[in-house]
Amino acid sequence: MRGARVLAFAGAAAFIVAASVLGLAAPAEAHNYLVSSTPKAGQTLTTLPKAFEITTSGPLLNLSGGRGFALEIRDAAGRFYGDGCVKVSGSTISETAAVGPAGKYTIIWQVVSTDGHTVSAELPFTWAPTDASSTPSPGAKTPPDCNGTAGGQAPAEPGAAPAKPADANLSDVLWIGGSILGTGIAVVVTLLVLGRRKRTTG
Ligand SMILES: [Cu+2]
CATH class of the missing domain: 2.60.40.1220 (Immunoglobulin-like)
Structure with missing residues (x-):
């Protein structure tokens, strides 16, 4: 039961990361x-x-x-x-x-x-x-x-x-990379907080 919840949470986290990357990559096409x-x-x-x-x-x-x-x-x-x-x-x-x-x-x-x-x-x-x-x-x-x-x-x-336009593309890459890092940190912090809550309450 608990393992299934963790799996579901990890799946949701992966989805959020993927969605944010795709969402941020889209403006690069709009140059x-x-x-x-x-x-x-x-x-x-x-x-x-x-x-x-x-x-x-x-x-x-x-x-x-x-x-x-x-x-x-x-x-x-x-x-x-x-x-x-x-x-x-x-x-x-x-x-x-x-x-x-x-x-x-x-x-x-x-x-x-x-x-x-x-x-x-x-x-x-x-x-x-x-x-x-x-x-x-x-x-x-x-x-x-x-x-x-x-x-x-x-x-x-x-x-x-x-x-050259490549400069703009490089800043896009940095922007996307930064957002992946930020989202990843948020997911790890959320997992840690959930894990601690489980331990203290359960
Ligand atoms: Cu751009």
């Missing part, structure tokens, strides 16, 4: 991913659009005026273009388009998923203007900071590799 963009990855632009845009799979978490969001425009030499003023609207971030001379460019973007984790990636494109009268922007050596305002936080220092 926003790229759905569409202007320009498209690998596209050759011959005229400049009004804005560069990154549209992701779902709503973005914008709790502190654009902090954690970035859209950096860089040329092959590593110079930065644009004002760094990132607009966050629904599932899209955008920034006024700006480029320098014709050549290869990379947009490095970062957003905050609704679970609070950041996701970032690179989007290469080519600038080949057909209108020779367009004046290229001179660009800058350091990332633009939108005139010192909070928005447009740079995802990486110049020359450093941009943050």
Whole structure:
């Protein structure tokens, strides 16, 4: 009788652990991913659009005026273009388009998923203007900071590799690992308390 109760309790504890792990693993699947963009990855632009845009799979978490969001425009030499003023609207971030001379460019973007984790990636494109009268922007050596305002936080220092989505996955793993440990401790403490109660009352 007593053995059966312990077995039933252990089964329930295992179920709670499994359920909490699965429940916490689910948000990891909810990281926003790229759905569409202007320009498209690998596209050759011959005229400049009004804005560069990154549209992701779902709503973005914008709790502190654009902090954690970035859209950096860089040329092959590593110079930065644009004002760094990132607009966050629904599932899209955008920034006024700006480029320098014709050549290869990379947009490095970062957003905050609704679970609070950041996701970032690179989007290469080519600038080949057909209108020779367009004046290229001179660009800058350091990332633009939108005139010192909070928005447009740079995802990486110049020359450093941009943050990869793997960082977010690692924090998910740590989060899940921590919750398993916490649940395990709670189960052991509960078993100890039950065991002691049995001994004192029975
Ligand atoms: Cu996450």
